[in-house]
């Protein structure tokens with residue numbers, strides 16, 4: 197029977213051909229938790245087990261509040277450290293969990309289980325990557341297994357001729373505008389089409405990352421030459437394999453999405469699916485206090501490059517805080533090598549250590565009452581980045597950089 | 611009483627990230643809807659219901675969102691629909707999450723839930739809703755959550771989930 201890529205990967209994992217709607221027990225290849233979700237996994241784990249079942253598959257990343265900004269976070273981390281020591285699991289501290297997974301662990305065809313809602317990110321490499329909560333990750337650590345229901349797949353076929361100033365971020369914001377925040381709840385999304393084929397892995401990661409904002413269980417791009425190039429670049433060429441859907445596979449829905457007419461997009465407060473053209477609100481000249489370039493959505497070297505090109509010969513707007521947070525140490529070092537970080541700092545930007553940072557309002561750029569922030573991250577929920585009275589707008593790195601120069605929400609520098 | 615919420619209530623609203631840095635189940639009571647619905651934590655009572663619109667519990671996977679409502683003693687969350695991870699977290703923790711449109715129910719109406727007949731009715735006898743609770747939710751709820759079930763019967767009980775619907 198013809199299968200989608202998602203059905204194939206799950207079938208391979210369980211060893212028989214699964215069908216949409218089946219409840220199955222998968223054995224994830226990667227089991228990930230971070231400093232917040234792992235903390236809440238400890239007591240569930242202790243309830244049901246003494247030793248982890250699959251030590252080699254477990255990846256614990258400290259990224260959400262690292263280095264810890266306060267005593268509570270420090271105490272949580274020290275409890276996790278103790279658990280990790282007992283179970284002989286290393287703790288990774290050099291970047292955002294999803295970025296670390298794609299840089300070092302994920303390969304096409306694998307099944308990733310992560311205690312974080314943006315786990316679908318890893319699907320950009322042709323993997324099935326599903327987000328869960330702390331209890332489910334505790335169960336997976338204890339048993340090596342996780343129950344899931346085989347999802348329907350929505351195919352999003354991205355076509356047309358993309359203008360130069362249109363990025364993956366604009367495309368996915370625009371898809372959120374169309375499908376809304378529960379448009380893919382319980383479903384898998386497969387991104388296909390000529391535009392996706394031309395995107396490098398960095399851009400694909402932005403698509404799969406924000407598929408979580410549509411409620412998707414997982415999001416995936418078939419592996420191809422781009423995937424291979426990326427893995428080669430990471431020194432992991434041997435991890436490459438070809439995996440794609442059968443041509444006659446059944447999809448719950450096929451959406452043709454033409455980007456030819458697209459202009460830069462912005463999600464306005466306080467929902468990710470409340471998206472408008474940047475032009476539509478530009479004439480309001482909304483004054484911005486903070487610009488954040490970073491996160492698992494847009495904190496990669498390609499994103500910093502886009503920002504650098506706009507920023508480096510210019511001057512920041514008065515009274516703007518520009519915070520730049522590379523997604524991982526690898527990204528940080530590359531940006532350092534290329535001179536981006538020096539340039540950002542000479543401009544007066546704040547370059548923080550890799551991690552989640554300002555994205556979730558825990559440290560490194562918390563917003564005050566009434567402040568306006570423009571961010572390249574994936575969520576603008578009320579209170580997400582600090583005060584519940586602050587407003588967050590989501591854009592691409594190019595628009596964020598332009599706003600850092602103008603001081604108000606716009607898509608032009610004039 | 612019933613606490614009514616609109617569509618798309620995300621977990622950042624239920625337990626905001628900045629208040630989330632603790633591991634004490636009981637203390638979660640004090641942060642439920644702390645900014646979004648400040649009167650909630652002072653007045654919520656054991657046995658209250660949450661009645662919500664679409665996509666309840668969207669956003670972050672944080673389990674504190676479910677645990678905080680459990681700590682408050684919420685009897686059941688009845689929403690038009692739930693976000694996927696939130697629903698899983700309810701299953702894990704034995705919090706009854708029921709998909710049904712009950713948004714016409716008023717805040718002050720007292721409700722009775724009959725699990726056997728899967729009906730929710732108001733005590734004045736004016737309205738009764740026939741629910742459909744999936745087997746996996748029923749079984750986990752009866753056992754105090756999947757985690758509790760695995761604690762009592764051993765982790766191999768996970769294999770039985772195959773037969774759930």
Ligand code: SF4
Pocket residue numbers: 259260292293294312314491492493551552553555556573574
């Ligand atoms: S960068 Fe933001 S969205 Fe990404 S994992 Fe960290 S907190 Fe979550």
